[in-house]
Amino acid sequence: MAAAGNASMARRLRPPDLWLSIDESMLPEAAPWDWDLRPLAEGLPAHPLIRSSRDGFPPPGDVIRAAVEQAAVGFADKEIVDELLDGIEDDASCTRGTLLCAPHGGALRFFSEAQKKLDKNEERGWATGGWELPCWPIRASPYSMVDETARAGAPKFRITNDMSWPHWGMMMDSEGSFIESINGSIDRSRWPVNRLPRANKLAEAAAILKSSGAPCALWGFDCEAFYRKMGRQRAQLWRNAIATLHGFQLDERCCFGSAADATKCCRVSNLVAHAIRVTRAALHFEAALEAIQWLGHESSPTKEQPPWPTAGRPRGGISLDSLGVEFDLELNRMRLLPAKCDSYATSVREILQETTCIKDDLIRILSKLQFAAGCLPKGRQWLSPVWRAAKATFRTGDGERVLLPRRARDGLHQWAFTLESGMHVGVPLAHTEFPPMGKPGVGAVYADASGLQGWAAWTAHQGEIFLTHGEWTEEELADSTFSIAEKELLASTLGLITLAPITDLRYVYSFTDNTNAMSAMRRLKPRSIRAERMVAARLQWMEQRGILEAAERITTGANLWADLGSRLQASEVVRQAQALGLRVRVVEAPPEWRGATWTDEPHPSPTQA
Template sequence: MYIDDAGLVSIDDAVFDRSGAPVMRNGVQLTRAWAHFEILKASLAEMGLETTKEQPPSSVLTLLGVEINLDTRRMRVSDDKRVKYAERASTVAALTVVGRDEFLGLLGRLNFAATFYPRGRQWLHAPWRAVRAQYRTAADQVVISKAVREQLRLWVAELGKPDHEGVPIGAAEAFPAAASPEVSAVYADAALECAGAGFCAWTVDGDELLYVQGEWSSSERERYLICDLELAASTFGLVALASETRRSFVYSFTDNVVAMAAMRKAAPRTETMQALCGARTAWLLHHGVAEAVERITSKANLWADLGSRGRLASMLEQARGLGLRPRRVEVPAEWRNMLAP
């Protein structure tokens, strides 16, 4: 029998005997965690298994290439794995072509690392496209394009940082309710096959209705899928409206399940959605904004639907009827131009 890696959790409270006296080991009171550790080692020895890499009870455990730290309540890639992954990515980034199996081995490791570097998911799109591309060399090699090289180098730079932050251990602080003063709720929609088809997103700030709205060009209608445009509408609303409200938390509501999945997992399949997800992820991190993405039915998403179908006047009339003061916000040009051919 061979046991590769295993970890156990034990409560580190003090051990007493039946009389209530403390149980001592070398002048130090035994804890339950140490007792479990001793029992485990003895049990393995009885089965003829040698323990060579055991780690005694500690608040920090390295297991399967992951450092689990109970003091900071975070998980991160272990230092040795981090350095090895960086070296491997750097080696491949310096090549013009690489064997497909070797490349897949690297991507498997970076996929694992992305669990602890969430923004790193955006740096795997070009490499995976290269793997799926039909244009391979006769020797079944993958071409390292400029885009692949740039994203691998982003990984090298991030993995090279010894102060790697990691991610929380299995728990997160509750996201504030939508009515909280820290929160903005952005509703977005996009239309494609109708007169005046375009995008619209809105939020309420005090007594103001803030909104972005526009029409798709003929080339955008022909070139993009509706899921691309739905993600673009939500992204336009996020960057334009959250910049106005300056809230730390944003609920983004969309009635498109593909766009919702792209925003939640940050791992879409189309190249357009990959570019949008990469840009919006960087924006969220840079501005210190946390986003929760929620599904809304098309029927309930009425105002964004009206605005995206060229019926902005009807949307604004309803808002004024509720005592809101509409104010148009422009989508920053660099974001609106992301859909340019």
């Protein structure tokens, strides 16, 4: 039906998945082994699947093993080198048995594209097909097609083997136990930590090299079918089959859909980086390509970004595009590419079409925007109400959904508008040290709040102490939702906006003894609606005046004067300062800031009052 173009009917007629245990599908004499039945097609007897090894029966794949052994000298991850030479393991502990699954709906919908991908697997030697039954037992996982046309800007599809199928709780065996998927049975705690490089780390590295004064150029490449170059452990091939029109296809290479392959291929990329470093001309683009080819991989020519200008990239060596981010040495910045901005904005607008959305869809968007916030830091504050909404899920008839309240929708609208506006200029390649105390325009504001009395903040400037303080109103004391963290944040905010202008501060060290308040100031991640409004207002105020802030932690004992002032003992602060020969000036906080309620009811922002 799918071949005839009727994907809808094909989905309805899709046969149910079938599970056959070892006890009910194998003779006791044969049950201990996983059988390779492919020799039967040549009139030869079947035999147990042979474990591949570098010294005996090597795994499939294009990896040049002699080069790998040479490159691995001094490389720390010996385990992945062994698997590269002997065959990549799937690390699964799922129950042995036969699982037969038809393709997913995506493969039925894009049936012709799926057939092309399956044919390509065999043409490129990545898989063998047409088998009536290549192994027993056999796991024929479902597969699907992912349409990547929108991201690629041209027709493009990716085939994925769903090794997370069946999901936990979907199927039971004859003994009443749930059947685990390949991915679901993996003990991932055994894997070494393999942190992928972040975009901002590449930007920092570029800035460091550039600051040395030596010539610096950016380059990049993208391997052609990187996963497919590496062969599987032959003894585990029975777990990597799919059902096709012409029988079973046995995939002998690493593939998309395997959790183990995704992690281990990333670890293999570390070996590539190690090989580049041990090459004599380590900083040359040609050396990187040579290392790739040396290990049996290929660079995709259309994706190469050499460190010199080309017809397609006139700014080659000056800028680099990676992960949807542009790194620019000339402008000294990192920013989202326009296509990435458009893609993210479109996804956000789709979420905003209804008042509720599917939780998984929202989490995917939030993850993308978290990444985008690396280039647009002030956008982090807009995500806080959306994350809160995502945690307050409720159930409706069509699954788990999230209600998007006004504040969450406002945050998403702000993201969409900013991404669509073309005003995104990015961030510097790397942050610099905050200027030290004593430099012109640099000062410190110490703030504190007490739960039941008041707040205070002070700073020193040219031998004079500037002090601002106040009491909590009856309404504030009666408000049980006004937490101490919010009071501490308000104290720091009032100290900043009151004291920084009159002391001509451009760089402010804000000291607080409350970690939640510090996090809200430093990371723009407030934990409540009231704190969210404060953060938004103080950030807008600083942007308008070109003031930068570094939030720092201070112990209560070291924050003596702010603590005294918050406990309505400002006169004692004045006495101690004068005893030290310092002049003291008491300053009133701006009434439009002190009088703001910071609750969820709409009211003018202090920055607009």
